Amino acid sequence: MDFDIVTFGDLVTDIYLPIPQLPVNPKDIQIAHQISTEPGGAGNFLIMAERLGLRTAALGSVGDDLYGNLSMKKLQGEGIDISSVNIVTGKSTTLIIVLIDDAGEHAFLGALGTVQVTEIENSINEKIEQSKALFTNGYAFLESSPPELVVELMKQFRRINKLVFFDPGPQIQQVDAELMKMAIAQADYLLLTQEEAATIVDADSAEEIAHKLLNLGPKLVVLKMGAEGSLVVTPRASIKTPAFSVDIRDSTGCGDAFDAAFAYGIINDMPLGEISKLANAAGGATVSRIGAGTGLPPKSEIENLLKKI
Numbered sequence: 001m002d003f004d005i006v007t008f009g010d011l012v013t014d015i016y017l018p019i020p021q022l023p024v025n026p027k028d029i030q031i032a033h034q035i036s037t038e039p040g041g042a043g044n045f046l047i048m049a050e051r052l053g054l055r056t057a058a059l060g061s062v063g064d065d066l067y068g069n070l071s072m073k074k075l076q077g078e079g080i081d082i083s084s085v086n087i088v089t090g091k092s093t094t095l096i097i098v099l100i101d102d103a104g105e106h107a108f109l110g111a112l113g114t115v116q117v118t119e120i121e122n123s124i125n126e127k128i129e130q131s132k133a134l135f136t137n138g139y140a141f142l143e144s145s146p147p148e149l150v151v152e153l154m155k156q157f158r159r160i161n162k163l164v165f166f167d168p169g170p171q172i173q174q175v176d177a178e179l180m181k182m183a184i185a186q187a188d189y190l191l192l193t194q195e196e197a198a199t200i201v202d203a204d205s206a207e208e209i210a211h212k213l214l215n216l217g218p219k220l221v222v223l224k225m226g227a228e229g230s231l232v233v234t235p236r237a238s239i240k241t242p243a244f245s246v247d248i249r250d251s252t253g254c255g256d257a258f259d260a261a262f263a264y265g266i267i268n269d270m271p272l273g274e275i276s277k278l279a280n281a282a283g284g285a286t287v288s289r290i291g292a293g294t295g296l297p298p299k300s301e302i303e304n305l306l307k308k309i
Contacts, residue, residue, distance in 0.1 A: 003081065003131040004054040004267050005165075007042040008124075008153055009117065009140025011060045011085065012094040013067035014040030014252070016291045022101040038293025039071040040096055044256035045135055046080045048282060051299050052264045057081035057131065059124050060143070061088055061115045068093035068115075074294055084123040091115040094143070100290060104248045116145045120153055128156055133163035135263060138171035138180070147179060154186035165263050166218075167191045167255070172199055185217030189266065191259050193224045206231050207238060224258055224283070232276050241276035244284035244305055253292025258283040261302070281305040 018033040039047065046056045058080060062068030064087045071093070072082050094113035100106045117140075128134075134157045141147040157164050166187035168180060180200070184190055190213060194206055201212040210221040210233035223231040229243040261282035265275030285297035285305050 003057045005049060005133040005135055005263055006057045006059050006127050006131045007046055008059045008134060008136040009143055010041035010137055011043065011058060011062050011071065012041040012096055013071045014038050014096045014098050014293060016098050018100045018290055020102055022099060022105050022107055036291060037070055038291065038295065039074050040293065041139060043071060043075055044253040044292045044296060045260045046075060047078050047293060047296050048257040048260035049264060050078050050080055052261060054264055054267065057127055058085050059127055061086040061117050063091040063093040063113055063115045064089045065092055067095050084127050088115050098252055100250045104250060106250060106252060116143055117149060118145050120149060132267060133165060133263065135165040137167045138169040138175055141175045142171060151182050151186060154183060158186055163188050165189045165191065167259050168196055172196050181216055187218045189220050190218040191222040191262060197223055207233065222262060224255055230276055230280055232272055239273055239276055241280055243280055246284045246288040248287045250290045251287050253296060254283045254286045257286040257296060277306060277309065
């Protein structure tokens, strides 16, 4: 079987706890509205990509524990290939507790897993040959030993003219700056928030930030700008697309859903303007729900939002 896109790393598990209000203070007593356990991180990207119609596979490692096995079962239930995920006995999976309040604010409390990717195994090389594109993000550096493995994997995709999508994510400041720039240079498509971008380059405007990032090597830069929409910049074009007007309930997984929709559009040769609208709609539909993972919106909800343009 051939795959449209594979992800590397960031196979974490999220525990969602919707509560009445944040912050949580000492001696507070609050009863959660519910509790659910979902694939987080790259799992959000994979689920959204699969629901939009891409054929996907996960690469990386999880611990052979309750949380790793639960996440893998849910990813498999979505149709995602997990045959190259290494489930490591005696190691733990990264766990994130997501607190969401009734105002749509959230807080993340995490415990890093002990599992590490230490080599690019044969099963990963097979998936490289079978896939059209790679998506990875900043967290992959934190769970790879040495972290340079992430850049090496990106280079392998580039050497055989396959697409590389890279989102540095909030881990951007935890990764060595030069190593991050090496990864950016290997990305065909760089997707990140304006705040994250500002930690890499210094500029007065979003457009100037994007052009400075282009000078580092990618052929296209996407700035995710929340309520202001998104900005796509190439050496020849600049496209600003407004966000959709939605009730914000939970922004968890919003950026992952955006990335997946953008990758879907690129892989299916859609015009850049239409890709931007689709990605904004995926993000908008996501924030109007509570929870990510299998709680992400179906394709029909995204299509309904697009009809409101």
